[in-house]
Amino acid sequence: MKALFLDCDGVINHHRVYAECVKRPGQTKPEDWVDPVCVALVNEICARTGAVIVVSSSWRDYLNGWEGVRDVLAKRGLTAEVVGHTPTTAERVKMGWHNGNRWSEIKHWLDGHPEVTHWAVLEDALVDDIPPENLVRTTLELGLTRDGAGRAVAILTGV
Secondary structure, three states, rough: OOEEEEOOOOOOOOHHHHHHHOOOOOOOHHHHHHOOOHHHHHHHHHHOOOOOEEOOOOHHHHHHHHHHHHHHHHHHOOOEEEOEEEOOOOHHHHOOOOOOHHHHHHHHHHOOOOOOEEEEEEEEOOOOOOOOHEEOOOOOOEOOOHHHHHHHHHHOOOO
């Protein structure tokens, strides 16, 4: 299995999306904060590589897990398969796990899924310890770009 770890802010949205949404305070829905062009690039990565999505974004906490994130992204065109999420805050508390960062959450998920042969992380934040050979750094300014999608495909196909 190939896994694509998906952050949301700075990956499937960017400054232009934020600028439009802040013009309508209190009148936006979660899907309004998503750029369908960035979602199309996520679909392309998964279609070209056979990867499935694992939600690593904090959106998993306030959209009721990966299903909520999947449903919001589907409203903006997501067709790729979403199979789960890294531990939510509530799940981490139940495990007695009060420290850690995005990488420790991803590593926890990977440790529980030894069938994963290739994986990539789409992330805009500076997260310590994510292996650079698995990281596609995006920016809040642009979100996921065609170049970033190409890097993800290369990581997931081992090219």
